[in-house]
Amino acid sequence: MGALRGALLLIALFLGGAVMAEHLRLAGDSWPPFTDERLANGGLAVDLVSTALRRGGHTTEYVEVPWARVLRGLQQGDYDVIVAAWYSAERTRYGLFSEPYLVNRIRFLRRAGMPIEFTGLDSLLPYSIAVVRGYSYDAAFDAAQQLSKVPVLEFAMGARMLAAGRVQLTLEDELVAQHHLNRDLQEIRNSVEFVATPLSENGLHILVRRSHPLHQQLVHDFNRGMAAMRADGSYARIYRRHGLEPGD
Incomplete structure (x- = not known):
C-alpha cells in the first residue's frame, strides 16, 4: 500500500493535480530560542516552520531529541523534517534543504x-x-x-x-x-x-528527508509559505511573539 500511495502521489504531481495534505513529523534538539519544548509553540524556528507548512495544507507535530538522534532519525525515516539545520554537502545525500528562512x-x-x-x-x-x-x-x-x-x-x-x-x-x-x-x-x-x-553569518534551513515521496513538494510548499509570511507581516509578528526582532 505504501508503494501504491507513493506512486499515486507522484502521478498527481506530474499531472499538476492537487496533492493530499501530509502529516509531518518535525524534529530538533533543544536550542532556545529556536527550538525548545518549554517555549511558546516550541520556539521561534518551530513556530515559523509549522506555520509555513500549514499554509501548504500540512499538519505537523514536533519532537525534541538530542542532535545525533535528530540526524539519525531523519535518515531512518523516523522524522520527516529537521526544523533548523545549517547547510552541509554531506547532509544533501539524505535530505533536501529549503531556502534559508532566517540567518x-x-x-x-x-x-x-x-x-x-x-x-x-x-x-x-x-x-x-x-x-x-x-x-x-x-x-x-x-x-x-x-x-x-x-x-x-x-x-x-x-x-x-x-x-x-x-x-x-x-x-x-x-x-x-x-x-x-x-x-x-x-x-x-x-x-x-x-x-x-x-x-x-549562516543561513538556517529546514531539511526534508529524501525518502519521503513528496520531499520536493514539501520544500516548495515551505519556501512559498515562508515568502507569503514575509510579505503579509506574519513572519515579523511571530518573531515579536517570541520577544525578538527579525534581522534584515
Whole structure:
C-alpha cells in the first residue's frame, strides 16, 4: 500500500493535480530560542516552520531529541523534517534543504558605550574575549591562538563578566543573546550592546528527508509559505511573539 500511495502521489504531481495534505513529523534538539519544548509553540524556528507548512495544507507535530538522534532519525525515516539545520554537502545525500528562512549571526557584545569595533581578527588583539568552552563560533576565529580568549561555561557567565568589566568582549548568536538578555540576564540588558559587524553569518534551513515521496513538494510548499509570511507581516509578528526582532 505504501508503494501504491507513493506512486499515486507522484502521478498527481506530474499531472499538476492537487496533492493530499501530509502529516509531518518535525524534529530538533533543544536550542532556545529556536527550538525548545518549554517555549511558546516550541520556539521561534518551530513556530515559523509549522506555520509555513500549514499554509501548504500540512499538519505537523514536533519532537525534541538530542542532535545525533535528530540526524539519525531523519535518515531512518523516523522524522520527516529537521526544523533548523545549517547547510552541509554531506547532509544533501539524505535530505533536501529549503531556502534559508532566517540567518544565524554570530556577533560580539561590548559594554555599552565602549568604542570597540570588529574589522577583522587583528582588531580583536587588544581585548580579552569570553568564549564558551567547546563552542564553535567560526573556523578562523576558533583557530586564532593569538587572541586573548577567556573560557566560560555558558554565554550568561561571559555576559555577566562583560558587564562587570572582567572582559572586554563576548560573542553569541544574535537571537540567542537577545533571548537571554530578555530573560535571565535582564539585570545587565542595558549594560551591554552588540558590535555592529558580525563575526559570521549562516543561513538556517529546514531539511526534508529524501525518502519521503513528496520531499520536493514539501520544500516548495515551505519556501512559498515562508515568502507569503514575509510579505503579509506574519513572519515579523511571530518573531515579536517570541520577544525578538527579525534581522534584515
